Structure formats: C-alpha cells, structure tokens
Amino acid sequence: MSARDLGRGPVVAIIGGGFSGAATAFHLARLLPAGAADIVVVEPREGLGYGLAYSTPDPSHRINVPASRMTLISGQDSHFADWLEQTGAILDDAEAIAANGALYPQRRVFGRYVESYLQPFLFGKVIRHVRSAVASVELSGQGYILILADGRTLAADALVIAATHPPPALPSALRSVAAAARLVANPYDLGGLQAIGRDDQVLVVGTGLTSADIIATLDRNGHRSRIVALSRHGYRSRSHAVLPGDPIGDFISLPSRSATVMLRRIRATILDAKRRGEDWHPVLDAVRRQGQIIWQALPLDEQRRLVRHLRTLWDVHRFRIAPQVADVLDRRVAEGMLAYRAASIVGAEQVDGRIRVTLRPRRQPTQTTETFDRVVVTTGPAHADIFRTNTAIADLGRMGLVRLDPIGLGLATDSQGRALSTSGRPTDSI
Incomplete structure (x- = not known):
C-alpha cells in the first residue's frame, strides 16, 4: 500500500x-x-x-572552485560566499584566502x-x-x-x-597484491592512510583530484619521504586562473558532430584567446557550461571516441585543484619529494613486506622495477561497476528499471534525469 x-x-x-x-x-x-x-x-x-x-x-x-562559484540555489552565485560572510565560518582559517583574494574554505x-x-x-x-x-x-x-x-x-x-560515487576499481596489474596490508585500494579508507609512516616511500596510482588530496593529507601529516604519482599520461590536475574571467567561446550554435572537429574548435578558440591576452581557463569554462548540449550533439560512436582519447585531458583541465593544494604539490616537486610519471603498471608482488611494481613508461619499450612501502589507488570512481558495488541499484537493474549508460559513465538517463529502463524507456518514478 x-x-x-x-x-x-x-x-x-x-x-x-x-x-x-x-x-x-x-x-x-x-x-x-x-x-x-x-x-x-x-x-x-x-x-x-x-x-x-x-x-x-x-x-x-x-x-576545488572559488566559494563565489558554489551555491545551493541556481542563479544566486554568491549564496555560499554570502553565507561565509554572515556566519564568519572561516574567521579562524587564514589559509582559506588565496593569493588573488578568492576563498577556498575547507570542504566540510x-x-x-x-x-x-x-x-x-x-x-x-x-x-x-x-x-x-x-x-x-x-x-x-x-x-x-x-x-x-x-x-x-x-x-x-x-x-x-x-x-x-563507487570506489575505484583495482587495476588488474595490482590484483596479485590485493590482499597486501600495504596496499590502500580505497583512498577513502582513513585507517589505511593513517597507517602510512612519515618515512614510507609511497606510490600513488592516479594523478587527478583524489591523488592531490592524498598527497596533501600525507604532507600535512608530516610525511617526508618520496612520493611517486603515476598515471598513463602523467597529467596533473591544473590550477585555477590567477584572475577570473568571463567564459569565452560558442560551441553550441552549430554543435560539432565529430569529436575531432570539436577539439579543433576548442584549440582554435584557445589560440584566439591567447592572442587577446587570455589563457585556456575561460575557454574551458565555456565548454563546461555548454557541455550538455555539446555532448548530446555527438553520435554515440563519437562520444565513445571522446571518452577514450580525450577524457583524461578534459578531467585535468575541468576538475582543477585549489591554489593551497597546488602549492603543496609544487613545493614537494621542487624539493624532490614528489614526482609525476607517465607509465602503466604491468605487474606487482610482495617482497620483504613491501610492494615491488613493474612499470612500463609511456612510449618506451623497456620496463622498470621499483619497490614502495605503500601503494594507494586513486584512479577515480568505477562507475561501470555500480551494479557490483551498490546492492540497491543492482536490485533496480535486475528488475529492468535502470541500466548502465552505453559508455560506462554511470546510469543511463533521459534529458529530464529519469532513469532509462533496459527497454530504453524512462522510468517515471526513478
């Protein structure tokens, strides 16, 4: 009833x-x-x-974005920033103010x-x-x-x-050490992170936002040894522009039907912006705001191509890190305490209580072997595994009321956010 x-x-x-x-x-x-x-x-x-x-x-x-751009109420961009001023919520947090005056409070x-x-x-x-x-x-x-x-x-x-979000999937090359106590397979496992010693040599698998969080946490906890952050491309999440600017570019009046053509348009707009003294930030801000229309205009095969070839590049430019976190990463790199690598893990084994990994550097035929005290996986949410990691959503899937989207980015929905059933029809009550 x-x-x-x-x-x-x-x-x-x-x-x-x-x-x-x-x-x-x-x-x-x-x-x-x-x-x-x-x-x-x-x-x-x-x-x-x-x-x-x-x-x-x-x-x-x-x-990860200035407080002036975060809000609970659409159309009231300063809603959160106004609340901060009214409540004095960051009066005891001098580090919240970036060098350009923008506010980046603690997430909580x-x-x-x-x-x-x-x-x-x-x-x-x-x-x-x-x-x-x-x-x-x-x-x-x-x-x-x-x-x-x-x-x-x-x-x-x-x-x-x-x-x-579901937890990250364990890379296949690390399955041989899945039971190792020194492997932190879930970056949100606070106990696993707290067990990392100040002098432990750490491999962080992934170089995006979660990787930056883990490195910042270790640094605050007094970690003073070597950290290697590794991903296939070795891209690190970018920082914000020093001075905010209005979005630049129109990519939706005649939306591209090809991922390659779209990429060329974005690059051409960035070059034009640079000639006018701007950088890439406002162009990518325009792409972000127009993203839904850009995405929906692409045929499914082109969406797949975009995700396969450009998602990593998009993620590191779209999902930027706070200046305070960027400063930590920059300092550790300058001190020789942090290195970014473009490589893939091809094997791993436990040796004398540590984890030895075999790496294949990007675009190099040779392999290298390194040994770490701890390995932390920060490869991002495994959205394609949502039926395995969330039992309630799995039940809805078995009933045919929801299904994965064809690219593996999460659940399939229509333009109104309704879940699509296995027959492709929207489920009005989900």
Missing part, C-alpha cells in the same frame, strides 16, 4: 544525503506546496549535505552551509532524515519497499538515486 492509497502525498525517497541528495530534498521542500509529498532522505551520516566529499575532517581538503564548511539550509525543513518535519543505508529494493504495487541496512523498511512511491 502506498502513501497515495492512504490519502497522503506520495513518498519521495532520496537514496543518499550528500550534496546531491540534500539539494534535491531542499528544492522539493521549498518549491512543492505544503503536504504535497513526504520527502525522506536515507543517509547514514548524522548530517545532510556532507556526503563523502564534504564530510572529510582533513583541513587540507578544500573546495560547504557541508555545514548545505546542512544549515535544510535544518528548518528538518525541524518542521517537511524533510525526514532516516539514518541508515539502503541495502536492497523490492517492488510493491506501483511503488517500492526499501530494505535498510539496520533491518527497517520504508515504502516509497518515487526514488531519487543520489548515492555516492
């Missing part, structure tokens, strides 16, 4: 209470008429709005900001927070029964999937 059958508004169950889940609950609560829906957020953490990204206790983990501060705007709705019982995780999902008439990790059940008429 659903809530509608009892004469109440439908139950909207939001699976996950990080930023996405909390923001969804917030906007439903403020935009729907009173009593129009029973909004329930299933999230094991004590507070809503934090999730994995914004619950980190590490002060070296900062938001953004979680507090989101939580503060949900509190009135929680107190007024417009939003309910169920502290648990969803272990499995069953169909019940036109709705769903959520079986929670603590054994409770929750009936729902509609679901919002706002689950956290």
Whole structure:
C-alpha cells in the first residue's frame, strides 16, 4: 500500500544525503506546496549535505572552485560566499584566502552551509532524515519497499538515486597484491592512510583530484619521504586562473558532430584567446557550461571516441585543484619529494613486506622495477561497476528499471534525469 492509497502525498525517497541528495530534498521542500509529498532522505551520516566529499575532517581538503562559484540555489552565485560572510565560518582559517583574494574554505564548511539550509525543513518535519543505508529494493504495487541496512523498511512511491560515487576499481596489474596490508585500494579508507609512516616511500596510482588530496593529507601529516604519482599520461590536475574571467567561446550554435572537429574548435578558440591576452581557463569554462548540449550533439560512436582519447585531458583541465593544494604539490616537486610519471603498471608482488611494481613508461619499450612501502589507488570512481558495488541499484537493474549508460559513465538517463529502463524507456518514478 502506498502513501497515495492512504490519502497522503506520495513518498519521495532520496537514496543518499550528500550534496546531491540534500539539494534535491531542499528544492522539493521549498518549491512543492505544503503536504504535497513526504520527502525522506536515507543517509547514514548524522548530517545532510556532507556526503563523502564534504564530510572529510582533513583541513587540507578544500573546495576545488572559488566559494563565489558554489551555491545551493541556481542563479544566486554568491549564496555560499554570502553565507561565509554572515556566519564568519572561516574567521579562524587564514589559509582559506588565496593569493588573488578568492576563498577556498575547507570542504566540510560547504557541508555545514548545505546542512544549515535544510535544518528548518528538518525541524518542521517537511524533510525526514532516516539514518541508515539502503541495502536492497523490492517492488510493491506501483511503488517500492526499501530494505535498510539496520533491518527497517520504508515504502516509497518515487526514488531519487543520489548515492555516492563507487570506489575505484583495482587495476588488474595490482590484483596479485590485493590482499597486501600495504596496499590502500580505497583512498577513502582513513585507517589505511593513517597507517602510512612519515618515512614510507609511497606510490600513488592516479594523478587527478583524489591523488592531490592524498598527497596533501600525507604532507600535512608530516610525511617526508618520496612520493611517486603515476598515471598513463602523467597529467596533473591544473590550477585555477590567477584572475577570473568571463567564459569565452560558442560551441553550441552549430554543435560539432565529430569529436575531432570539436577539439579543433576548442584549440582554435584557445589560440584566439591567447592572442587577446587570455589563457585556456575561460575557454574551458565555456565548454563546461555548454557541455550538455555539446555532448548530446555527438553520435554515440563519437562520444565513445571522446571518452577514450580525450577524457583524461578534459578531467585535468575541468576538475582543477585549489591554489593551497597546488602549492603543496609544487613545493614537494621542487624539493624532490614528489614526482609525476607517465607509465602503466604491468605487474606487482610482495617482497620483504613491501610492494615491488613493474612499470612500463609511456612510449618506451623497456620496463622498470621499483619497490614502495605503500601503494594507494586513486584512479577515480568505477562507475561501470555500480551494479557490483551498490546492492540497491543492482536490485533496480535486475528488475529492468535502470541500466548502465552505453559508455560506462554511470546510469543511463533521459534529458529530464529519469532513469532509462533496459527497454530504453524512462522510468517515471526513478
């Protein structure tokens, strides 16, 4: 029996209470008429709005874009920055102010900001927070029964999937040392990170945002030995522009149907911007803002080509690191305590309590062997493994209500965010 059958508004169950889940609950609560829906957020953490990204206790983990560009409310770009000023949330954090005056607070501060705007709705019982995780999902008439990790059940008429990113997949070359105590396969395993000694030589597999977080954490913890950060291309996440600028470029009036043509247009726009004294930052900002239309204009085969050949390059330019974190990386590189490598791991073994890895440097026929005290995997979320790592979503997949997108970037949805079923039709209630 659903809530509608009892004469109440439908139950909207939001699976996950990080930023996405909390923001969804917030906007439903403020935009729907009173009593129009029973909004329930299933999230094991004590507070809503934090999730994995914004619950980190590490002060070296900062938001990756200026506070002036982060907001809970679309169209109010300064909403978070105004909250910071009104609450004095960063008065005791002198490092939050970058050299150019932009604010990069610790990430948990953004979680507090989101939580503060949900509190009135929680107190007024417009939003309910169920502290648990969803272990499995069953169909019940036109709705769903959520079986929670603590054994409770929750009936729902509609679901919002706002689950956290899945953990990274272990590279196949490291499976031979999967049971090694000195392998940190999940970079969010705080215990594994805390076990890394100050003098341990560390291999960080991956050179993106998570890699930067791990290195910043180790540095703050007093790590003073060698760190090698490795990926196939060796690209490091880029820093922000010293001075912000308006986006440059129009890529959607006549959107490209070819990934190659699109890349040429972007490069030509960057060259034109440089001739006018700008750099690549505002051009990539324009691509980001226009990204959905650019992406949807590409045929599926071209989308696959783009992901296969350009995703790494896009990620390091799109997902930039805070200046404070960039300073840590730059300092360690200058001191000879951090090196970036373009190479692939082709094998690994445990030797005398350490991990020996065999590497193939990019575009080189020879292999090299190095031994590390710790290996940390930061290769990014394994979205294609979501059915394996999230049992609730796997249940929905077995029912045919959701499916993976054909490129392996996550769940397939339509332009309105509705999940696509295995038949390709949108599932209105998900």
